[in-house]
Amino acid sequence: MAQQIHYGSSGVFTSMILIINSGSSSIKMAVIDMPSESLLAEGMAERLGEPGTSLSWHVAGDTERLSLPGADHHVAMEQMLASLFGRIDKTNILAVGHRVVHGAERFIAPTPLNDAVIAEIEALSHLAPLHNPANVLGIRAAREHLPGIAHVAVFDTAFHHAMPRRASLYAVPYHWYIEYGVRRYGFHGTSHHYVAREAASLLGREFADCRLLTAHLGNGCSAAAIADGVSVDTTMGMTPLEGLVMGTRSGDVDPGLHDFIARASGKSLAEITDVLNRQSGLLGLSGRSNDMRTLLEAAEAGDEMAALAVDIFCYRLAKSLAGLAVALGRVDAIVFTGGIGEHASEIRAKTVQQLTMFGVALDTERNELHGRQSNGFITMSGATLPVLVIATNEEAMIARYVYGVICPEE
Numbered sequence: 188m189a190q191q192i193h194y195g196s197s198g199v200f201t202s203m204i205l206i207i208n209s210g211s212s213s214i215k216m217a218v219i220d221m222p223s224e225s226l227l228a229e230g231m232a233e234r235l236g237e238p239g240t241s242l243s244w245h246v247a248g249d250t251e252r253l254s255l256p257g258a259d260h261h262v263a264m265e266q267m268l269a270s271l272f273g274r275i276d277k278t279n280i281l282a283v284g285h286r287v288v289h290g291a292e293r294f295i296a297p298t299p300l301n302d303a304v305i306a307e308i309e310a311l312s313h314l315a316p317l318h319n320p321a322n323v324l325g326i327r328a329a330r331e332h333l334p335g336i337a338h339v340a341v342f343d344t345a346f347h348h349a350m351p352r353r354a355s356l357y358a359v360p361y362h363w364y365i366e367y368g369v370r371r372y373g374f375h376g377t378s379h380h381y382v383a384r385e386a387a388s389l390l391g392r393e394f395a396d397c398r399l400l401t402a403h404l405g406n407g408c409s410a411a412a413i414a415d416g417v418s419v420d421t422t423m424g425m426t427p428l429e430g431l432v433m434g435t436r437s438g439d440v441d442p443g444l445h446d447f448i449a450r451a452s453g454k455s456l457a458e459i460t461d462v463l464n465r466q467s468g469l470l471g472l473s474g475r476s477n478d479m480r481t482l483l484e485a486a487e488a489g490d491e492m493a494a495l496a497v498d499i500f501c502y503r504l505a506k507s508l509a510g511l512a513v514a515l516g517r518v519d520a521i522v523f524t525g526g527i528g529e530h531a532s533e534i535r536a537k538t539v540q541q542l543t544m545f546g547v548a549l550d551t552e553r554n555e556l557h558g559r560q561s562n563g564f565i566t567m568s569g570a571t572l573p574v575l576v577i578a579t580n581e582e583a584m585i586a587r588y589v590y591g592v593i594c595p596e597e
């Protein structure tokens with residue numbers, strides 16, 4: 188067991204912020220010192236509710252790995268916090284930042300949490316069934332362990348909140364928007380915002396003057412069009428089910444599909460939505476896995492359905508990026524991020540090859556080179572349309588927001 192860290196008393200780290208990203212099948216945590224943004228600890232619990240559940244923490248150069256077979260969110264959360272507090276003096280934690288996926292129109296800025304706000308986030312669960320319930324579980328556990336300090340929610344939807352109505356409204360009766368809030372909200376906003384700012388800096392331009400297409404490709408996938416510092420359109424909609432092909436989510440389907448399958452199979456609407464959320468996408472097509480690494484290996488080894496799933500993933504991504512270009516008029520760069528976007532050079536190549544009408548061509552060597560440790564261009568110097576790989580850092584971005592809430596004068 189590593190020595191406990193007591194940074195507060197040494198005066199070195201004074202503003203530790205704990206970030207919790209409690210997701211559908213994983214929990215990620217980070218402890219970040221602000222305003223330096225130094226990463227002090229990083230932890231993750233993966234494959235929750237499945238046989239291979241595991242937990243890992245990296246704290247001050249020391250690594251801990253634990254196997255927690257079948258642990259659910261609750262068990263994993265408790266274990267992660269216990270492991271962290273065995274290594275970091277929790278009285279030095281100044282505030283906790285929570286990633287919350289759906290904030291609808293109610294939450295468009297980082298929001299300090301109290302019982303009423305938590306109840307409102309919980310009430311939005313039907314709009315993000317894989318995410319908001321897990322977010323709330325994380326919030327409750329953390330508040331129990333760390334009472335008396337600020338807990339702040341940072342919403343995936345917030346960065347997209349000012350999308351123009353031509354992008355945010357569906358062509359359905361307008362009163363559905365007024366009565367039920369039926370509109371496109373968009374997600375992964377913290378990530379799109381973070382990588383877009385980094386891209387502007389690599390391009391040597393002001394963020395506010397850039398027009399960018401960003402592709403966040405993780406378990407959930409979305410692309411966004413960012414103009415003059417704000418999101419002007421994105422592929423996810425009212426829920427995180429719309430848009431691109433994802434690990435287990437279908438992305439766009441014909442709106443007539445629910446009725447058709449309900450009649451054909453006798454499934455209820457809720458059951459069909461569940462299949463579209465949990466058994467579709469890469470997993471549904473390949474019949475093998477939702478994990479891009481596994482599929483690329485299987486495709487390489489001759490699995491035709493894995494290859495088809497990869498093919499559909501890239502085609503749909505390219506088609507969406509081309510569509511989003513309409514929102515920008517001029518495209519200054521395309522940015523890949525998220526686990527797949529950062530690491531899968533093959534996916535980047537297969538996607539960009541289908542965007543030749545924009546005059547974009549990859550530099551094969553650079554495309555192979557860039558990954559999590561090396562942000563940068565994967566097109567030749569002077570390319571008409573630069574393409575970049577940028578490692579996202581939702582945790583750092585959330586820490587900035589939380590710090591802005593608790594220390595507004597800085």
Ligand SMILES: Nc1ncnc2c1ncn2[C@@H]1O[C@H](COP(=O)(O)OP(=O)(O)O)[C@@H](O)[C@H]1O
Nearest residue numbers: 404405406407477478479480525526527530531
């Ligand atoms: N080296 C790699 N090659 C291809 N895909 C990868 C690689 N590393 C991670 N991935 C993929 O990234 C996805 C997970 O992305 P991540 O951003 O970590 O997800 P989450 O949405 O849970 O944060 C998985 O499909 C995984 O297979």
Ligand SMILES: CC(=O)OP(=O)(O)O
Nearest residue numbers: 210374405406407427
């Ligand atoms: C909104 C969303 O899809 O999030 P994630 O990629 O973490 O599942």
Ligand SMILES: [Mg+2]
Nearest residue numbers: 405406407525
């Ligand atoms: Mg993610």
